[in-house]
Amino acid sequence: MPETKQKKPIIQLVDVYKEYRAGTISTLALKRVNFQIHREQVIAIMGPSGSGKTTLLNMIGLLDRPTKGKIFFDGLDVLRLDDKTLANLRNTKLGFVFQTFNLVNRLSVFENVELPLIPRGIPRGVRAKMVLDAIIKVGGDESWLSKKPNQLSGGQQQRVAIARAIVGKPVVLLADEPTGNLDRASAKVVVKTFLNLNKAGHTVVVVTHDPEVANCMDKIYVIRDGEIIDEYSSNKAESLINKV
Amino acid sequence: MLADFLRLSLKALSERRARAVLTIVGIAIGPLILVMMSSVVGSYSEYIVERITSLGQNAIAIFPTENYRLDAEDLNYIRTFDAVKRAEPFYNTQGIVKRGTEETKVSIFAVDYNLLFEAIGSLEIGEGAIPPETDTLSSIIGRKIAFKDDTRHFSLHDVLTVTVPKIEGGKITGKKTVNVVVSAILEEYGGALIVDPDSTIFMSLEAGRRLLGLDKWSGVLVLADNPANVKPTVSALRQYYEEKVQIIAFSSIAEAISSVTSAITFINFSTSLSAFAVAVAGVAATMITSVMERTREIGVMKAIGYTNFQILLMILLESIMMSLVGATAGISTGVVGAYILSSRGFRIGGIGESGITLQLNPLITPTLIIQTLALTILIGLAGGVLPAYRASKIPPVVALRYE
Numbered sequence: 001m002p003e004t005k006q007k008k009p010i011i012q013l014v015d016v017y018k019e020y021r022a023g024t025i026s027t028l029a030l031k032r033v034n035f036q037i038h039r040e041q042v043i044a045i046m047g048p049s050g051s052g053k054t055t056l057l058n059m060i061g062l063l064d065r066p067t068k069g070k071i072f073f074d075g076l077d078v079l080r081l082d083d084k085t086l087a088n089l090r091n092t093k094l095g096f097v098f099q100t101f102n103l104v105n106r107l108s109v110f111e112n113v114e115l116p117l118i119p120r121g122i123p124r125g126v127r128a129k130m131v132l133d134a135i136i137k138v139g140g141d142e143s144w145l146s147k148k149p150n151q152l153s154g155g156q157q158q159r160v161a162i163a164r165a166i167v168g169k170p171v172v173l174l175a176d177e178p179t180g181n182l183d184r185a186s187a188k189v190v191v192k193t194f195l196n197l198n199k200a201g202h203t204v205v206v207v208t209h210d211p212e213v214a215n216c217m218d219k220i221y222v223i224r225d226g227e228i229i230d231e232y233s234s235n236k237a238e239s240l241i242n243k244v
Numbered sequence: 245m246l247a248d249f250l251r252l253s254l255k256a257l258s259e260r261r262a263r264a265v266l267t268i269v270g271i272a273i274g275p276l277i278l279v280m281m282s283s284v285v286g287s288y289s290e291y292i293v294e295r296i297t298s299l300g301q302n303a304i305a306i307f308p309t310e311n312y313r314l315d316a317e318d319l320n321y322i323r324t325f326d327a328v329k330r331a332e333p334f335y336n337t338q339g340i341v342k343r344g345t346e347e348t349k350v351s352i353f354a355v356d357y358n359l360l361f362e363a364i365g366s367l368e369i370g371e372g373a374i375p376p377e378t379d380t381l382s383s384i385i386g387r388k389i390a391f392k393d394d395t396r397h398f399s400l401h402d403v404l405t406v407t408v409p410k411i412e413g414g415k416i417t418g419k420k421t422v423n424v425v426v427s428a429i430l431e432e433y434g435g436a437l438i439v440d441p442d443s444t445i446f447m448s449l450e451a452g453r454r455l456l457g458l459d460k461w462s463g464v465l466v467l468a469d470n471p472a473n474v475k476p477t478v479s480a481l482r483q484y485y486e487e488k489v490q491i492i493a494f495s496s497i498a499e500a501i502s503s504v505t506s507a508i509t510f511i512n513f514s515t516s517l518s519a520f521a522v523a524v525a526g527v528a529a530t531m532i533t534s535v536m537e538r539t540r541e542i543g544v545m546k547a548i549g550y551t552n553f554q555i556l557l558m559i560l561l562e563s564i565m566m567s568l569v570g571a572t573a574g575i576s577t578g579v580v581g582a583y584i585l586s587s588r589g590f591r592i593g594g595i596g597e598s599g600i601t602l603q604l605n606p607l608i609t610p611t612l613i614i615q616t617l618a619l620t621i622l623i624g625l626a627g628g629v630l631p632a633y634r635a636s637k638i639p640p641v642v643a644l645r646y647e
C-alpha cells in the first residue's frame with residue numbers, strides 16, 4: 001500500500017459512543033470506537049447481529065450523530081456541521097447501499113438512479129448519461145432503465161441500488177449487507193462491482209456477515225457489543241470469489 | 245431543479261390517484277361557491293346600483309302621507325334651504341294606453357320638464373323636442389310606449405288616448421279618457437328601477453293638473469346643489485316634517501342596496517371560507533397519510549443528500565399542485581354554475597307597473613378569479629405545511645428504520 005493512502009484518513013472516528021434511548025431502556029450500541037478509513041481502501045465490517053454494524057455505518061455515513069466522541073470527514077469536524085451541509089456532503093461525497101434495497105417502486109429504474117443527481121442541479125441530458133454509465137458498471141443494461149424495480153430480480157434490484165449509490169461518483173461507498181438477500185451468483189457480481197469501483201479509486205466500506213465476501217476486502221474489522229475487537233488484513237488469495 | 249421536484253411530486257400524487265382526486269374535489273368546492281355566488285350577486289348589485297345612481301344623485305322626492313297635503317307654503321319652505329337648487333311639485337298616476345287592439349299600462353308623470361331632465365341626467369330625447377311648459381296638450385312619451393319591440397305604434401304629433409282614474413273630491417270615482425299629443429319620444433332608457441321612463445308619459449305640471457284632474461300634489465321633486473348636501477337636507481326635512489311626509493333620496497337607496505349586497509357578499513365569502521377550512525383539513529389529512537406511507541422513502545432521499553428544505557418543498561408542491569387542480573376545477577365549474585344560476589333571471593319590483601325582470605350575465609372579473617385562485621393555493625399551503633414540515637424534520641436514521 002502506498003504511503004500517501006495512510007497519511008490523511010477520509011473518515012476518522014475518535015472515542016465514539018452511541019446510546020439509544022427508548023423510554024427507560026437505553027442501549028449502548030457503540031462503545032469508545034476509534035477507527036479510521038483511508039482513501040481508496042476497501043474494507044469489511046463483520047460482527048454478529050445487533051453488534052452495532054449499522055449504527056457504525058450510520059456514523060461513517062453522516063446519517064446520525066454520536067452521543068459522545070468526534071467524527072471527522074475529510075478533516076471536517078462533523079459535529080459542527082449543520083443539517084444542510086451534512087446533506088450536501090452525503091449527496092456529493094457519499095453513496096449508500098441499504099440492507100433492504102430501498103428503491104422507490106413507483107419510479108422507474110432510471111428515475112431511482114438519477115435521484116441523487118437532482119439536488120446537485122445536474123441537467124437532464126448529463127444525468128441520462130451518468131445513469132446509463134452507472135447501470136453498465138453494475139453489469140446491467142439499457143433495458144433496465146424503463147422498468148420498475150419490482151420487475152427485476154432481487155440481485156438486479158441490489159445492483160440498481162448500487163448504481164444509485166455510485167452514480168454521483170462518491171468518494172466513499174457504504175454498503176450495509178449488500179449480499180444478505182442474494183444468492184451466491186448474484187453476490188459474486190455485487191462483490192466484483194465493489195472491487196472494480198475500488199480499482200477506479202472509490203473508497204468502499206461493506207458491512208457483511210459473509211466471511212467470503214469479507215475476505216475479498218483489504219481489511220476486516222470485527223465488531224462485537226459495540227466495540228471493535230479485532231482488525232486484520234484479509235488473505236485475498238484464499239478468497240473463493242477471487243478464484244472464480 | 246424545480247421542474248424535477250414538480251415531476252417527483254406529480255409522480256407521488258399519481259400513485260394514489262383516487263385519494264388525490266377526492267382531495268381535489270374537496271378543494272374545488274370553496275372556489276366553486278365563491279366564484280358562482282360572487283359573480284352573480286356582483287353582477288346584479290352592480291347593475292342595480294348603477295341604474296339607481298343614474299336616476300340622479302342630487303334628487304330627493306318628497307311624498308305626502310295620506311292625511312297630509314303638500315302646498316305652496318311647503319314648497320316655499322323647502323326652497324329656503326341653501327342646498328336646495330330647485331324644488332317643484334309633481335303629479336303621478338297610472339293609465340292605460342290603447343295600441344291597436346292591445347292595452348298597455350303606463351305611468352303618467354306631470355312635472356317641470358327642465359327639472360325632470362336635470363334630475364335624471366341620462367334621460368334623452370330621441371325624436372321631437374321638449375314642448376314648452378305652457379303647452380298643456382303636449383307630452384313626452386317613453387320608448388316602450390311608442391314602440392313595441394321594433395314596431396312603431398306612435399309617431400310625433402300623433403294623439404294618444406289615455407284612460408286614467410277619474411278623481412272627484414280627492415276620491416277615485418271611475419275612469420275617464422284624456423288625449424295628449426306626442427311632442428317628443430325618449431331614447432330607450434333601459435331597465436329602470438323605482439321609475440321606468442320607458443313606459444311613462446311625461447307632461448307639464450299644468451297639463452297634469454288640468455287633464456288628470458288631480459288637485460293634490462303627488463309629491464315634490466327637489467334637486468340639491470351637490471350630492472354631499474343630499475343627506476343633511478334629507479335629515480333636516482325629516483326633522484321638520486316628522487311622519488307627515490316620506491322622503492326618498494336615490495343616492496341613499498343606492499347606498500342601502502350597496503350595503504345589503506356587501507352584506508350578502510360577506511355572508512357568501514364566509515360560507516366559502518368554511519368550505520375552504522374543510523378543504524384545508526382534507527389536504528392535511530391526505531398529506532399526513534401520504535407522508536407516513538412514504539417515511540422510508542423520505543429517509544432514503546435524506547440519506548442520499550436531499551436537504552430538509554428540499555423534502556419540505558417536495559411535499560408542499562404536492563399539496564399545492566392538488567390545490568391548483570382543485571382551483572381550476574372549482575373556478576371553471578363556478579363560472580358554468582354562475583351562468584346557469586343567472587340565466588334564470590331575477591324579478592325586481594318598482595313603483596306601480598315599473599317592475600322588470602333582469603337577466604344579467606355574471607360579473608366574472610380577473611380580480612375575482614385571481615383572488616379565488618390565491619385563496620385556493622393558500623389551502624394547499626396551509627394543509628400541506630404541517631405534514632411537509634414534519635416530514636422534513638424526521639431524522640434519516642429514524643425514517644430508514646420505519647416499517
Ligand SMILES: Nc1ncnc2c1ncn2[C@@H]1O[C@H](COP(=O)(O)OP(=O)(O)OP(=O)(O)O)[C@@H](O)[C@H]1O
Pocket residue numbers: 020021022027028029047048049050051052053054055056645
Ligand atoms: N433506533 C434504535 N433505538 C434503540 N435501539 C437501537 C436502535 N437502533 C439500533 N438499536 C440497538 O443497537 C444495537 C446495535 O444495532 P445495529 O442495528 O447497529 O446492529 P447490527 O449490527 O446492524 O445488526 P444486524 O446485523 O442485525 O443488522 C442493537 O442492540 C439494537 O437493538
Ligand SMILES: [Mg+2]
Pocket residue numbers: 053054055099176
Ligand atoms: Mg444492521
